[in-house]
Amino acid sequence: MKNVFYYNTKIGKMGIEENGAAITRVFFLTKESQREVAKKEETILLKEAIKEINEYLDGKRNSFDLPLSPEGTEFQKKVWDALKEIPCGETRSYGEIAKIIGNEKASRAVGMANNKNPIMLIIPCHRVIGANGKLVGYAGGLDIKEKLLNLEKNYENSKNKIF
Incomplete structure (x- = not known):
């Protein structure tokens, strides 16, 4: 249960x-x-x-240390594993994720897998952007996606925080 x-x-x-x-x-x-x-x-x-x-x-953590068990297809899990490798404060495009998982023509399928991510925030689907650098789709809305990305940029720009 x-x-x-x-x-x-x-x-x-x-x-x-x-x-x-x-x-x-x-x-x-x-x-x-x-x-x-x-x-x-x-x-x-x-x-x-x-x-x-x-x-x-709160800006006191830039990674998570929790056991995760997302439910999905093998392809989706491969995409979600690639998302976990995007460093805090950085972004990748759908096409870049497709290349990372070894299927460079699968950017649309990567987008669909990203959309089905069941563990948002912890599996950082908010770090995936369009090929043109624009923010696209997020379950919480683009305003939340932008806030999360700005929060992470502040992590990277802050020399006084301990992570």
Whole structure:
């Protein structure tokens, strides 16, 4: 059985779901995003996840140390693994991700996998931009994507923070 709990954050109300061993989903709360399959219970793992997310949003963390278990196809998992390798404060295009995973003609498929990322923020799909450098698609909206990217640029520009 999966457990889910909902939290208010600086960027909106979010749900975090886990399967007893790993985080399976992080999402913005909407009527459509709530599932009946998860039991609403705050577990130790969910408490650790929101702690790390809040530290990230407060500029005190630039990476996450949580067990993850995203559900998806092998192709999607390959894309999501590539997303985790994008350093904080940097971006990649869909085409660059396609090349990284060894399928340079799959930029549209990479975009679809990016769109299906079940563990937003922690698997940093917000770091993927259009080939022209413009911000494109994000489940939380482009304004949130821009805020996250600016937050990460501030990490890189700050010499006084300890990560």
